[in-house]
Structure formats: C-alpha cells, structure tokens
Amino acid sequence: MGDLSRRSFLKLTAATGATAAAPLTLNATAAEKVKTKAHIVIAGAGAAGLGVANRLANQLDGAKITIIDGKKKHFYQPGYTLVATGIKGSSYPTSGTSRYMPEGVDWIQEAVAEFDPVGNKIVTASGKAVNYDFLVVTTGMKLDYAAIEGMDVNRIGQNGLGSHYHSPDAAAKTWSAMSRFSEEGGQGIFLRPATEMKCAGAPLKFTFLTEHNLRRNGTRSKANLLYAAHSQSLFSVPIVHEKVRMLYEDRGIDTVYSHVLRKIDLDRKIATFDTPTGGSEIDYDFINVIPPMRAPDAVRNSPLAWRTGPFAADGWTEVDKYNLQHKVFPNVWCVGDIAGVPKGKTAASVKWQVPVAIDHLIAAIQDRTATSQYNGYTSCPLLTQYGRAMLVEFDYKNNLVPSFPGVIAPLEELWVTWVMKTMALKPTYISMVRGLA
Amino acid sequence: MNELDFYTLYVVFYEMMGMLFWILIALVIFGIGGFILALTREGGLQSRRLILSEILGLLGGFMALFIMAKVTISGFSDAGGPVDWLLVGLIWGGGLVGVTILSYAIMGMLNILNDSQRQKA
Incomplete structure (x- = not known):
C-alpha cells in the first residue's frame, strides 16, 4: 500500500472535519468487475463484515455473497467513549445493520455456531449448513x-x-x-x-x-x-x-x-x-x-484459532499479519477484531485491513498473487x-x-x-x- | 478504493451533513454566480455595498466559529497549538469570505432586479 493509502483515513477525516489541506486525486474510473461464480461467505456483519460485503459486491460480477449475523443493530463503537463522557447521547452509536447491507447479498440473520474450515462449511445457530468457496471471518470479539x-x-x-x-x-x-x-x-x-x-x-x-x-x-x-x-x-x-x-x-x-x-x-x-x-x-x-x-466461542473452538503463541489462549485466528490470510486454510481471511495480529483492533485498522484482504481474496479467485500489505497501521x-x-x-x-x-x-x-x-x-x-x- | 479523492470526500461530507451538503453547495454556486453577475452588470465593485458586505462578513466569521463550537462541543478557547489557531483562522476566514460574497451577491441581485423593474415602469 502506498504512503497515501496509509494516511488517507485520517487525512480524509481532517480534510472533512478540519478543512485541512490534503493532496487530492481524481478517482480513477471504477475498475472493471471481476467475473466469478465463487460463493463467498462473510461471518459477521460488523464494521469489517459490512465493509467487506460492500466492496466485494462492488468489485465482483456473478459471485454469490452470503453474510451471516443475527445482529440487526449496528454499533459505532468508537462513539462509546463519547457517550460515557457525556459528549454524545446514548443513541449516537446505534443504527440498523440493514442500512449498510449491499443489494444482492444474502443475509442469513443467525449467529454462527460452528466453523468447519476443513469441510469449507459454516453451521448456523439453527443448524443450517452453509458451504463456501472462500470465507471471510469478521465475527468481532466477545466481552468476557x-x-x-x-x-x-x-x-x-x-x-x-x-x-x-x-x-x-x-x-x-x-x-x-x-x-x-x-x-x-x-x-x-x-x-x-x-x-x-x-x-x-x-x-x-x-x-x-x-x-x-x-x-x-x-x-x-x-x-x-x-x-x-x-x-x-x-x-x-x-x-x-x-x-x-x-x-x-x-x-x-x-x-x-x-x-x-x-x-x-x-x-x-x-x-x-x-x-x-x-x-x-x-x-x-x-x-x-x-x-x-476473547474470540467468540465458535471461533475459539474451531481450527481457525491459533494453537500456539500469544494469541492462542484467547482463540484469535491464525492469520498472516501482513495479508490477513489464514495460515492453515488459504481460502479463509480474517479481518478486524478477530484477527490474531499484534495490533489492529480499531476501526482505523479495519479501514486498512479490508482492502488488503479483498485484494488477496480477489487475486486468489483470479489465480494470481497480490502484493498489498497491511503494516499494522492503527490510530x-x-x-x-x-x-x-x-x-x-x-x-x-x-x-x-x-x-x-x-x-x-x-x-x-x-x-x-x-x-x-x-x-x-x-x-x-x-x-x-x-x-x- | 483507498485513495483520498473527490468522490470519497463527497461521500463523507454527505454522510456528515445530509441534505445540508447540497444546500451549502447551492449557496456557494448562488453566491459566486451572483457576485460575478453583479460585477459584470454593474461594471465593477460597488464600494458601499462591499463595505456593508464585509461588515456582515465579519459577523459571518464569528457565526462560523460559533457553529463549529456547537457542532464539536468545544470552542476555539480549547486551541492548544499553532495548527489549532490556523484552524480557528480558517473557520473564521471561511465564514467571513462566504458571508461577504453571499451578501454582496444578494444585494447586487436585488439592485439589478430593482433596476430592471424601474426600466419596465
């Protein structure tokens, strides 16, 4: 990722919020969509999951995209501190998940009960099995x-x-x-x-x-x-x-x-x-x-979790910290809080992780190699x-x-x-x- | 899309302001357009009107600071470093220039309108 990319989240924030001067480039014409029949499942519809779903829906043509999450409310969690200190009211962080759900994406409104990356399958809370070609794990975490x-x-x-x-x-x-x-x-x-x-x-x-x-x-x-x-x-x-x-x-x-x-x-x-x-x-x-x-139980008890090292005890997923691809199951990417990486449990991290994970996922669909990297940026x-x-x-x-x-x-x-x-x-x-x- | 571009800026501004974004854009277009029209039709700046517009502009600068303080639940008294004073200046300057041009344009348009009605009469 280029220097501009790394900085753009906060530059954008500054440019919008503080009218600070920032280098601007005209957006290039949208890249041609990648044609594929792949079935991509996204486990979790928080900031990372919805960001992934929207970008995949924009960049792929013909793919079947399924997102699995039972939560109908979306929470802007960076706003919690503002609420807890009286700066904003209690409704400030809350909105509806459906507001951000892209068209054409199949939303299964259930929690994930089990991951079976060996069988390329997810089982929902009601026992429904969902098979996939590629999986993006964005379940977030559990407050224990x-x-x-x-x-x-x-x-x-x-x-x-x-x-x-x-x-x-x-x-x-x-x-x-x-x-x-x-x-x-x-x-x-x-x-x-x-x-x-x-x-x-x-x-x-x-x-x-x-x-x-x-x-x-x-x-x-x-x-x-x-x-x-x-x-x-x-x-x-x-x-x-x-x-x-x-x-x-x-x-x-x-x-x-x-x-x-x-x-x-x-x-x-x-x-x-x-x-x-x-x-x-x-x-x-x-x-x-x-x-x-900690990682949610469904992840923690699955083969996706680290087995050794500092992220094993709490069940964070075993991913390459630079491209967020699972180290054992190469058709799986993990983005956001659930990723077992040294930094990166913030919204700013999600902003930088999502494009990298998607770049590598689409490269895998096309049978090529992507070179973008997540450098651990967070703010x-x-x-x-x-x-x-x-x-x-x-x-x-x-x-x-x-x-x-x-x-x-x-x-x-x-x-x-x-x-x-x-x-x-x-x-x-x-x-x-x-x-x- | 990972670059900072005009489209992204638009998206974020629109998310921030909703329809107010387009109202502000319309005001900017109307202000600049009206200002240029007044300049062209009247063959130059009208000094009296300009002074009145600048006085209103001064108030506009303070109004911009007041709005910013309301929106951010803070104020320019929280400025802690040079960049903060630069920001205060930019906000005040933006309010000043915006209101000056807009008020000059409105007065100019009214004047043009009155002239044309007088000519008809």
Whole structure:
C-alpha cells in the first residue's frame, strides 16, 4: 500500500472535519468487475463484515455473497467513549445493520455456531449448513464479563459501577455514574484487561476525561484517581506510554502496574486485582470495568484459532499479519477484531485491513498473487481533556506514523484532533462500512 | 478504493451533513454566480455595498466559529497549538469570505432586479 493509502483515513477525516489541506486525486474510473461464480461467505456483519460485503459486491460480477449475523443493530463503537463522557447521547452509536447491507447479498440473520474450515462449511445457530468457496471471518470479539468474579452487567450505572465497553446503554449509564462521582468525589479506579482488546486507548481517554470533569466541577480535590495498568506500561507503544505517564503525573492521576482485575464486590465496592505479589484489594467509589476480550466461542473452538503463541489462549485466528490470510486454510481471511495480529483492533485498522484482504481474496479467485500489505497501521485520537486530543498513529513496529508530519504533532494535545474525533470520524467510519472510503 | 479523492470526500461530507451538503453547495454556486453577475452588470465593485458586505462578513466569521463550537462541543478557547489557531483562522476566514460574497451577491441581485423593474415602469 502506498504512503497515501496509509494516511488517507485520517487525512480524509481532517480534510472533512478540519478543512485541512490534503493532496487530492481524481478517482480513477471504477475498475472493471471481476467475473466469478465463487460463493463467498462473510461471518459477521460488523464494521469489517459490512465493509467487506460492500466492496466485494462492488468489485465482483456473478459471485454469490452470503453474510451471516443475527445482529440487526449496528454499533459505532468508537462513539462509546463519547457517550460515557457525556459528549454524545446514548443513541449516537446505534443504527440498523440493514442500512449498510449491499443489494444482492444474502443475509442469513443467525449467529454462527460452528466453523468447519476443513469441510469449507459454516453451521448456523439453527443448524443450517452453509458451504463456501472462500470465507471471510469478521465475527468481532466477545466481552468476557463472566471472567471477573462478582461482576454483574445489569448493575452498570449503579453504586459507582461503570463499564462503557458493554453497549451504548451501558455507556450512558457509565456517564451517569461518572457524573455522580464527579460531583461527590472519592476514589476512582480505572483499568484495562490483560487480554488483547479493542481500542486500547479508550480506558486512558475515559480516565483523562473523568479527571477533567472533576476539575470542571471544582471537585478535583475531593477525588483520588488510580489507573491500574495490566502490564508494566500504560500503552503498548513505548513513546505513547511515556507521554501518557507524564500527562497522568501532571494531572495527578496515580498509576499502579501489573494489576489485573480478578474480582469485584459490587455491594462493598471493593476491587480485587491479581498482582505479581498476590491479590490486592482496593476500595472504590467509582470504577470503570473493562472486561477481558476473547474470540467468540465458535471461533475459539474451531481450527481457525491459533494453537500456539500469544494469541492462542484467547482463540484469535491464525492469520498472516501482513495479508490477513489464514495460515492453515488459504481460502479463509480474517479481518478486524478477530484477527490474531499484534495490533489492529480499531476501526482505523479495519479501514486498512479490508482492502488488503479483498485484494488477496480477489487475486486468489483470479489465480494470481497480490502484493498489498497491511503494516499494522492503527490510530487513536486520544482524548486528554474536553476539547483536546492527541492524534496517535502507529504500526506493527511501534513506530509513530503521523499523517500530518510537521502540522499535527502526534503527541500534542490539540483542538484540531478533538474536532476530527467528534465531527468527522463517524461519517468517515460509515463511509468505510459502505465500502466507499 | 483507498485513495483520498473527490468522490470519497463527497461521500463523507454527505454522510456528515445530509441534505445540508447540497444546500451549502447551492449557496456557494448562488453566491459566486451572483457576485460575478453583479460585477459584470454593474461594471465593477460597488464600494458601499462591499463595505456593508464585509461588515456582515465579519459577523459571518464569528457565526462560523460559533457553529463549529456547537457542532464539536468545544470552542476555539480549547486551541492548544499553532495548527489549532490556523484552524480557528480558517473557520473564521471561511465564514467571513462566504458571508461577504453571499451578501454582496444578494444585494447586487436585488439592485439589478430593482433596476430592471424601474426600466419596465
């Protein structure tokens, strides 16, 4: 992928949201459609699945495309943090899956129960078998709240319990709980799981905005904030970790490392963390629980999952990290959260992964070899206070890959980045889901 | 499609604004067209009208900043670096130029309309 391609998501966002100058090229005439009778099945109709379906529908002629997912609602998940911090209302992330479904695609409205890549077959929840020539796995992931002893998602919003990853409704309830905490003060605990996770910046953003909300309310002196990192760093990219560490120090947010939430007592408001020296109980008045994240059971228990290495325990799919093709089953690609790659569980990653996976899939249909690569690009507009954010973009090598070098500094708290996040990212995301951006 | 091109920009802007996008495009076309028509028909700039348009343009600049602040739930007081001040300037400048041209065009068209009615009478 060219340099322009790598940067275009955020450049587009900036060009639309901030009227920043960006190099523009006239769109070349649409490429001729590839004729094929192949049956392509897409497992999952989230951002990645719909993006794949729309692009395949645009690029193929005669193919049978089937998408399998029981969810009728589509959630713009990057918006959850905005809901949980009172910036947007609870309806902001929600729309209908059918709104983005391309014409001519067969949508089986059921969950996938079983993958049988040896037999090139999927079995749905009702027991229906669906055979395929090519498979794209875009199931997303599972939030494993059950792994936290004592956790009850029905109590989100009550008694100081927040958990903004769960759903738009839970994000709104988290905002209610955080608002109360911001008025009353006390001990606030923030954390992230030890597993791979979607948008690893979101727990950090939420902490920053809670701190700012306390300042706005004039109650900062009544609150202690503690961020419990699961490892020895706050963020996997070392230079970003250092920046966040400095900002947390500046804002008076305490940090502890190697703390993983194991248990929570919702009545007594006590969180128990596993640490290298044993269990550690910490009282709280407000906590934002981010659960462990794993592959859905159907994937985890299938031959698609990694058997060894760091992605095996949670069942992420065994793919080549540069082209997202399955390493064992060459007619399978895995895109988005489900892909067992070192980075890439964000919408920006999906934006870059989808064209690469499709390029290779279509090349396979045509019996040729594609050369495009996904370099691990992902981005995180890291909100650091109401009205400002840092535009953090990086790749597999943990290199910062700023889209606007010399203009938008990646580790600078800027309004322009906030403008992009609040105004332009959602339309860009939706255009991506439609296969248009 | 993975390049940043005009079509992609259109798609995103349309997703962002809906029908307002086409209303704004229509306003831009009407403003520029009307401005050029007024210039041509009147044989140059009318200084009085231009000054009035510029005064309205100044207000338009502030209005653009106000709208931007509303839409982004923030404001130019959140500016944290040079690029933010550049953005504030661009938004204000966009509002100023847009409203100046549009108001000049509207006043020019009204003037042309009045002239033609007077001639008929």
